[in-house]
Amino acid sequence: MWLVKWFERTMSSNRHPQTLRRAVTIDGRGLHSNLPCRVTVRPVEQATGIQFLHMPTGTLIPARAEHVNDLSLATTLCRDGIRLSTVEHLLAALAGLEIEHVIVEVDGTELPILDGSAAPWVQALQEAGTRIIPGPRRLIRMLHPVEVRKDGKWMRISPYPGFRLRYTIDFDHPAIGRQTRELTLTPEKFQRELGSARTFCLERDIEFMRSKGLAKGGSLENAVVFSADGPLNETLRFEDEAVRHKMLDLVGDLALLGAPIHGLVEAHAAGHAMHVALVEAILANPSSWTWQEEEEKAHTGRPVFHHGISDAHPLPA
Numbered sequence: 627m628w629l630v631k632w633f634e635r636t637m638s639s640n641r642h643p644q645t646l647r648r649a650v651t652i653d654g655r656g657l658h659s660n661l662p663c664r665v666t667v668r669p670v671e672q673a674t675g676i677q678f679l680h681m682p683t684g685t686l687i688p689a690r691a692e693h694v695n696d697l698s699l700a701t702t703l704c705r706d707g708i709r710l711s712t713v714e715h716l717l718a719a720l721a722g723l724e725i726e727h728v729i730v731e732v733d734g735t736e737l738p739i740l741d742g743s744a745a746p747w748v749q750a751l752q753e754a755g756t757r758i759i760p761g762p763r764r765l766i767r768m769l770h771p772v773e774v775r776k777d778g779k780w781m782r783i784s785p786y787p788g789f790r791l792r793y794t795i796d797f798d799h800p801a802i803g804r805q806t807r808e809l810t811l812t813p814e815k816f817q818r819e820l821g822s823a824r825t826f827c828l829e830r831d832i833e834f835m836r837s838k839g840l841a842k843g844g845s846l847e848n849a850v851v852f853s854a855d856g857p858l859n860e861t862l863r864f865e866d867e868a869v870r871h872k873m874l875d876l877v878g879d880l881a882l883l884g885a886p887i888h889g890l891v892e893a894h895a896a897g898h899a900m901h902v903a904l905v906e907a908i909l910a911n912p913s914s915w916t917w918q919e920e921e922e923k924a925h926t927g928r929p930v931f932h933h934g935i936s937d938a939h940p941l942p943a
């Protein structure tokens with residue numbers, strides 16, 4: 627069993643930082659604004675992390691917690707007065723596939739919602755393929771637990787030799803109720819288990835959201851809507867699609883750390899605000915974690931496995 631676990635872990639991450647092989651462009655409309663937006667994800671030469679570039683103004687916004695501005699129903703970044711909202715699904719696709727160094731050109735103010743999941747982003751990124759940036763992949767390794775709590779909701783991250791998520795939602799709604807899912811993330815598992823889970827809302831909340839000017843672009847084409855009798859959509863993609871989408875959101879929000887992380891992340895009834903609160907708590911407690919360079923594995927004498935999203939990586943000499 628330990629061998630299986632070790633093998634899973636070794637296979638779970640790339641030792642070198644990854645970027646895209648070529649640029650990809652996606653057009654769509656924002657969920658909340660219903661405004662058109664074109665996004666081009668471009669490769670970079672250096673390990674710069676994920677950075678958004680607002681094309682009309684040339685404003686560069688690193689995907690980092692310090693630039694988070696608003697967390698009501700979506701994750702919004704802001705710098706120098708420029709706001710970019712609903713960034714979390716693209717961030718989830720990038721982080722889930724371990725493509726951690728790109729520049730994201732955006733010509734609007736809200737990223738396209740597409741089908742409400744990360745699947746169209748995943749497909750586009752995979753079609754572009756990946757390439758490595760020379761040097762070790764740096765990640766945050768937890769040494770001590772960090773916890774945030776508010777109004778009965780809580781999140782905790784504890785030391786764990788991989789990136790493991792355990793998420794519970796508990797909705798006072800007959801069509802959702804209590805759902806729990808747990809998994810150790812790899813690019814393959816992200817794509818298979820989480821990537822296609824769609825965003826969701828309750829039918830009873832739609833009128834309120836519209837009154838606040840939100841969800842103007844929302845439809846059954848890009849969200850699951852739960853009525854008291856069940857989903858209004860014809861089918862769900864997973865029986866527990868709701869909790870899987872929360873995990874997808876969490877993967878995207880954790881990317882705001884600015885680096886991949888190894889730890890067991892537990893979330894109970896959380897959402898964007900609490901996801902980002904955990905990120906801020908981790909960054910505010912540097913004694914609770916340390917930097918780890920993936921290349922260290924190469925010095926253990928164990929065989930080193932590589933895998934790419936769509937390319938085999940050469941072994942370093």
Ligand SMILES: [Zn+2]
Pocket residue numbers: 714715825871875
């Ligand atoms: Zn979402």
